[in-house]
Amino acid sequence: MSEVLSKIAKSIEELDGKEAENLVRKALDEGVDPVKILEDGIIAGVRAVGEKFEKKEYFLAELYEGGEIAEKLVEIVGPRIPKEAGGARKRVVIGTVHGDLHDIGKNLVAMQLTMAGFEVRDLGIDVPAMRFIEEAESFKADIIAMSSLLMATMMNMAEVVNLLKELGLRDKYKVLVGGGPINPALAQMFGADGYAENAVEAVKVAKKLVGLGGA
Ligand code: B12
Secondary structure, eight states, X not given: OHHHHHHHHHHHHTTOHHHHHHHHHHHHHTTOOHHXXXXXXXXXXXXXXXXXXXXXXXXXXXHHHHHHHHHHHHHHHGGGSOOOOXXXXXXXXXXXXXTOOOOHHHHHHHHHHHHTTOEEEEOOSSBOHHHHHHHHHHHTOSEEEEEOOXXXXXXXXXXXXXXXXXXXXXXXXXXXXXXXXXXXXXXXXXXXXXXXXXXXXXXXXXXXXXXXXXX
């Protein structure tokens, strides 16, 4: 079982999208846990691409290609992850912070929240701080969720929290953050109410933040 997962990771690392897609479909047909396919296959593979980019073995074109392959695979696997029931009617605005164009992880979180019963307004990428707040107001959101994959942009999460405070709106929303460089200590430093490491955890934390139980 774990062999197919490492093969998926390897094929993504080698940017063989066709092979990766075949392997993912095969794994799903064989009943491999979709969460495992996601984490130990797809995400592991895309991380390996990131590492090669860091070591300058891959360049921007390869980074893009890896992202595109992962995006397609996530679309196949995401809907197969079992639903976490119970988020009903609570609302989330989600987006990637200003300056950051990464959206695969954010999309996955949005997808999981939707499948768990949350109403989700996805603001996309490169979202300015004020827009998070305007959209949260107009959507009557309960949670503002932000993603950042770049160290250079993660402080923009704190900017949203500070703006909320300035506008006297801080207590109106729960702020949930995540993304590669974020950890619980940083989330706390940015003034967020919650942090989750992955999309499955994000649902649990979101539910907890709005008083719907969860882990
Ligand atoms: C694919 C990719 C790209 C693609 C993005 C395509 C897309 N549509 O998203 C492209 C090619 C555009 C790209 C561009 C760049 N990238 Co890039 N990229 C990646 C790569 C390889 C994978 C990211 C990914 O999709 N991971 C898979 C997803 C599923 O995982 P995830 O995003 O972490 O999300 C999970 C969790 O973090 C969490 N999560 C995410 N968001 C949220 C939000 C909430 C609310 C919660 C609760 C949880 C949560 O749940 C998700 C699901 O489990 C990473 C490597 C890596 N290690 O991550 C580099 C990486 C993020 N990129 C990096 C860099 C440097 C860049 C560029 C600056 C390169 C350049 N010189 O131009 C540009 C920046 C462009 C910009 N302004 O944003 C660096 C960032 C270093 C840093 N920490 O600052 C990395 C780490 C690569 C590296 N090792 O150097 N990149």
